[in-house]
Amino acid sequence: MKCHIGDLYGMGQKPITFVQQVAAICAYPELLQSASMPEDSKRKAQSILQGLEGFGIGGYNLSYISYSIPEKVAKFIERRDGGIPSNPRNIVTYHGATLCIRSVMGLVATNEPLKTGVLVPVPHYPVYTNALVLADVVKVPYQLDEGNDWVLDVQELRRALQEGREHCIPKVLCIINPGNPTGQVQSRKCIEDVIRFAAEESLLLFADEVLQDLVFGAGHDFHSFKKVLFEMGPKYSSRVQLISCFSISQGFIGEYGLSAGCIEYVNIDPLVMDCTTNTITPGHPTVLGHIAMDILMAPPLPGDPSYHSFMEEKQRTIESLAENARLMEEIFCQVPGIYCSPIRGSMYAFPRIDIPEKAVKQAQEEGMEPDVFFCYKLLEETGVILAAGSAFGQAEGTYHFRLTFLPPKKKLKTILQSIKDFQKKFLEEYS
Amino acid sequence: MKCHIGDLYGMGQKPITFVQQVAAICAYPELLQSASMPEDSKRKAQSILQGLEGFGIGGYNLSYISYSIPEKVAKFIERRDGGIPSNPRNIVTYHGATLCIRSVMGLVATNEPLKTGVLVPVPHYPVYTNALVLADVVKVPYQLDEGNDWVLDVQELRRALQEGREHCIPKVLCIINPGNPTGQVQSRKCIEDVIRFAAEESLLLFADEVLQDLVFGAGHDFHSFKKVLFEMGPKYSSRVQLISCFSISQGFIGEYGLSAGCIEYVNIDPLVMDCTTNTITPGHPTVLGHIAMDILMAPPLPGDPSYHSFMEEKQRTIESLAENARLMEEIFCQVPGIYCSPIRGSMYAFPRIDIPEKAVKQAQEEGMEPDVFFCYKLLEETGVILAAGSAFGQAEGTYHFRLTFLPPKKKLKTILQSIKDFQKKFLEEYS
Numbered sequence: 001m002k003c004h005i006g007d008l009y010g011m012g013q014k015p016i017t018f019v020q021q022v023a024a025i026c027a028y029p030e031l032l033q034s035a036s037m038p039e040d041s042k043r044k045a046q047s048i049l050q051g052l053e054g055f056g057i058g059g060y061n062l063s064y065i066s067y068s069i070p071e072k073v074a075k076f077i078e079r080r081d082g083g084i085p086s087n088p089r090n091i092v093t094y095h096g097a098t099l100c101i102r103s104v105m106g107l108v109a110t111n112e113p114l115k116t117g118v119l120v121p122v123p124h125y126p127v128y129t130n131a132l133v134l135a136d137v138v139k140v141p142y143q144l145d146e147g148n149d150w151v152l153d154v155q156e157l158r159r160a161l162q163e164g165r166e167h168c169i170p171k172v173l174c175i176i177n178p179g180n181p182t183g184q185v186q187s188r189k190c191i192e193d194v195i196r197f198a199a200e201e202s203l204l205l206f207a208d209e210v211l212q213d214l215v216f217g218a219g220h221d222f223h224s225f226k227k228v229l230f231e232m233g234p235k236y237s238s239r240v241q242l243i244s245c246f247s248i249s250q251g252f253i254g255e256y257g258l259s260a261g262c263i264e265y266v267n268i269d270p271l272v273m274d275c276t277t278n279t280i281t282p283g284h285p286t287v288l289g290h291i292a293m294d295i296l297m298a299p300p301l302p303g304d305p306s307y308h309s310f311m312e313e314k315q316r317t318i319e320s321l322a323e324n325a326r327l328m329e330e331i332f333c334q335v336p337g338i339y340c341s342p343i344r345g346s347m348y349a350f351p352r353i354d355i356p357e358k359a360v361k362q363a364q365e366e367g368m369e370p371d372v373f374f375c376y377k378l379l380e381e382t383g384v385i386l387a388a389g390s391a392f393g394q395a396e397g398t399y400h401f402r403l404t405f406l407p408p409k410k411k412l413k414t415i416l417q418s419i420k421d422f423q424k425k426f427l428e429e430y431s
Numbered sequence: 432m433k434c435h436i437g438d439l440y441g442m443g444q445k446p447i448t449f450v451q452q453v454a455a456i457c458a459y460p461e462l463l464q465s466a467s468m469p470e471d472s473k474r475k476a477q478s479i480l481q482g483l484e485g486f487g488i489g490g491y492n493l494s495y496i497s498y499s500i501p502e503k504v505a506k507f508i509e510r511r512d513g514g515i516p517s518n519p520r521n522i523v524t525y526h527g528a529t530l531c532i533r534s535v536m537g538l539v540a541t542n543e544p545l546k547t548g549v550l551v552p553v554p555h556y557p558v559y560t561n562a563l564v565l566a567d568v569v570k571v572p573y574q575l576d577e578g579n580d581w582v583l584d585v586q587e588l589r590r591a592l593q594e595g596r597e598h599c600i601p602k603v604l605c606i607i608n609p610g611n612p613t614g615q616v617q618s619r620k621c622i623e624d625v626i627r628f629a630a631e632e633s634l635l636l637f638a639d640e641v642l643q644d645l646v647f648g649a650g651h652d653f654h655s656f657k658k659v660l661f662e663m664g665p666k667y668s669s670r671v672q673l674i675s676c677f678s679i680s681q682g683f684i685g686e687y688g689l690s691a692g693c694i695e696y697v698n699i700d701p702l703v704m705d706c707t708t709n710t711i712t713p714g715h716p717t718v719l720g721h722i723a724m725d726i727l728m729a730p731p732l733p734g735d736p737s738y739h740s741f742m743e744e745k746q747r748t749i750e751s752l753a754e755n756a757r758l759m760e761e762i763f764c765q766v767p768g769i770y771c772s773p774i775r776g777s778m779y780a781f782p783r784i785d786i787p788e789k790a791v792k793q794a795q796e797e798g799m800e801p802d803v804f805f806c807y808k809l810l811e812e813t814g815v816i817l818a819a820g821s822a823f824g825q826a827e828g829t830y831h832f833r834l835t836f837l838p839p840k841k842k843l844k845t846i847l848q849s850i851k852d853f854q855k856k857f858l859e860e861y862s
Contacts, residue, residue: 005491007484007485007490007491008489008490009485009486009487009489009490010484010485010486010489010490010491010492011485011490012485012486013485013486014486015486015487015489020458020459020461021459023458023459024455024456024458024459024462025455026688027451027454027455027458027688027719028451028452028454028455029451030451030467031455031462031467033467034465034467035467036461036462036464036465036466036467053438053441054438054440054441054442054443054444055440055441055443055444055445055446056440056446056688057688057689058439058440058441058446058688058689059438059439059440059441059442059688060436060438060441061441061688095526095717096715099530106565130709134537134710257457257458257487257488257489257490257492257717257718257719258488258489258717258719259717278561279565284527285717286526286688286689286690286716286717286719286720287688288458288688288689288717288719289717
């Protein structure tokens with residue numbers, strides 16, 4: 001039972017029918033004649049196909065990819081951010097967040113007089129570690145405050161920056177919001193503090209907002225860095241450099257089969273944008289990926305025949321995740337030795353676990369991290385796969401696992417029950 | 432009129448219906464119930480969907496991507512190479528050849544005691560230049576013999592290697608076959624010579640065979656490096672390191688909307704394969720891209736209802752390219768100042784052009800390469816877009832352009848006529 005990766009549809013959430021239909025018609029335009037497709041899916045597909053060259057999705061379609069889609073994304077961002085302008089020229093699409101993160105890190109890397117440093121949260125999903133190693137830049141870790149629902153504290157940023165400056169030149173500050181693996185959603189106040197800090201210290205902000213659609217904690221809305229930055233006035237909005245990214249593979253549309261995401265640049269020199277874009281472009285999404293993004297940016301409107309089912313399916317996914325998150329908190333808070341912060345969004349949780357001294361010793365004897373040892377034992381015993389916390393980074397002497405709460409409720413219940421029973425036995429066996 | 436990029440479907444070749452149908456059904460499995468889809472498209476889609484997890488193409492489907500597809504690719508390669516074994520563990524898929532080339536170049540790069548050198552043909556398509564710059568490795572150019580139909584001559588390889596060794600450590604030899612931009616298909620004898628040379632000089636062979644499906648010169652069959660290597664016996668096949676790659680976006684299936692390719696490793700250390708695979712993986716094709724590859728690897732068989740139309744559509748594309756290539760040769764050989772080698776495959780030609788001294792001077796005054804000047808003038812005058820030879824590399828003092836002969840015959844005729852008329856005027860104006 002896989003709980004270690006965020007595989008929305010692979011784990012049993014249902015895809016959005018409208019997206020499937022429009023993608024199918026675009027893949028095989030003969031379906032425009034088919035009675036089995038609803039009229040407004042055909043209308044949407046028709047309007048997309050009219051913007052494509054030659055024989056539809058098979059062509060390069062550079063103008064669709066480079067002009068039409070960025071325009072639609074910009075409009076979407078403007079709606080999301082209450083009217084704050086977004087310029088299509090500052091938008092570029094990518095095939096996967098991993099490629100995007102690697103491209104950006106590759107471009108900030110220098111060696112002289114010291115290596116570039118990049119501030120990343122601890123914990124963070126492993127893509128960051130790999131990207132930093134490949135780009136040959138130095139990881140400057142800052143700790144999220146687990147005792148305080150994984151809040152980002154500017155004092156800790158300041159400490160990390162100072163320490164980093166002793167051995168590299170920190171230039172970039174990465175924030176993952178909503179958090180992966182931690183599932184927190186940073187408050188508006190926190191984001192303002194971070195922006196002020198970035199302005200003072202001349203750091204480029206890299207806001208990883210790929211999970212922005214998955215927020216469900218009451219009173220914990222998602223605030224985009226772009227919006228907050230512009231609402232703080234020109235003192236900040238005219239000079240803080242920001243790269244923010246989001247994805248259609250990690251929202252309520254989890255179309256890994258189509259896969260697409262995009263970046264918005266703010267206050268980045270056009271020459272630098274060109275370079276970044278050039279390194280990202282080979283990792284452009286497919287034309288069908290762009291089409292999925294097209295649908296997300298311009299979904300059915302009230303009055304369209306597909307409006308209700310689209311909204312219902314979207315809500316169904318988000319509510320099912322919210323419910324699952326509550327279920328998980330509820331069960332974990334009954335388990336001695338498992339501590340789970342409240343989940344406000346994302347599809348992940350990162351509970352802390354007690355691992356008895358005796359188990360730590362045995363893990364060391366077997367050449368494993370103690371949390372890896374825990375996850376192996378759990379897998380052998382129950383068939384449940386978790387991701388060990390050490391792959392994400394964690395405060396010394398603490399142990400965690402990342403688990404996704406995507407599986408359907410009934411299955412998730414069984415999984416949580418297995419973990420609960422296992423932890424009880426595990427604590428007994430090694431205490 | 433675009434003739435500068437190899438955009439198969441964007442330029443009007445017709446896609447393969449079976450691929451479109453299966454992709455559409457996989458994108459929206461409800462279509463399995465639709466009367467408008469032929470039975471064997473449904474059967475193929477059904478068999479693919481059975482191997483997918485959760486809700487079809489939306490999931491990560493790692494086992495389909497990492498196990499099923501490599502197995503199918505290995506079988507396809509075995510068939511292609513007359514039974515020479517192919518191990519699925521040596522196969523990894525990628526989203527685009529650009530990402531693949533960049534990954535491989537990134538992994539051979541070192542700095543000590545000197546930078547890594549990579550032998551590349553001149554001319555070569557610009558992806559190589561970018562990949563080498565980004566990987567910080569040194570380009571070691573070897574010249575293809577234009578006077579001899581762009582043949583690859585081992586004497587020239589030896590000269591280039593020797594020269595390269597003065598300032599870098601050449602480790603990799605890239606061959607593009609069929610050629611891009613040159614459209615030649617290397618002979619079996621040439622490939623044997625290259626393999627012997629690579630063995631003597633301990634060079635890793637990087638065989639860019641993405642255009643292997645597009646070969647139509649009588650007596651000029653495509654020979655894969657893998658096949659020739661193994662037919663040369665264990666003295667070579669047990670030790671020459673080979674990475675070969677091909678693509679479904681550049682064959683008779685030009686599905687850029689689905690986009691997928693793959694690598695086969697031969698004699699590469701498993702640890703190195705792991706590293707390469709790790710850097711390529713984020714650029715995995717989408718699930719639909721893998722499905723298109725699935726169809727290419729296991730197309731309809733004789734007796735299947737779609738067999739005839741599949742084969743007909745495949746042949747139609749290849750024959751239309753062969754015809755276009757002939758038409759192009761025919762027209763260009765009537766034009767004073769344009770010299771076009773015979774085209775044996777690919778979708779490109781790279782004719783040499785005379786540019787009068789006066790035009791060269793004016794180009795220099797305007798800060799342009801002379802062939803860029805030629806292409807600009809042509810564009811202004813006729814609306815035809817060509818790619819200037821200087822982006823591909825060319826022998827000093829010679830000028831070329833790359834043109835794709837993908838457009839439908841009638842349109843291509845108009846384009847070629849425009850180029851012919853323009854060149855006449857151009858020569859008159861500047862002589």
